[in-house]
Amino acid sequence: MSEEQDPVVKQEREKGHAVYKVVDDIYCETSTFKGKDYASLRRWFKADDGEWYRTKNGLTILKEHMLTLMGSVDELLEFINEH
Secondary structure, three states, X not given: OXXXXXXXXXXXXXXXXXXXXXXXXXXXXXXXXOOEEEEEEEEEEEOOOOOEEEEEEEEEEEHXXXXXXXXXXXXXXXXXXXX
């Protein structure tokens, strides 16, 4: 299934949200709260009403911290690949 056909991506992009599928039921997205930009990595589930909803399982960080996170992930991958 292409990302455009993914039900969560389709549902949220129709609302004007930037959402990207990572794997299975895990998605990353952007949001703004009290004038600050955030990025989230979160699990989603399909409810009985057919809509998809975010769970509390995940991580939300300020946009300014994304570069630090990406650097940390790069270092973690290097460590994993060495061991």
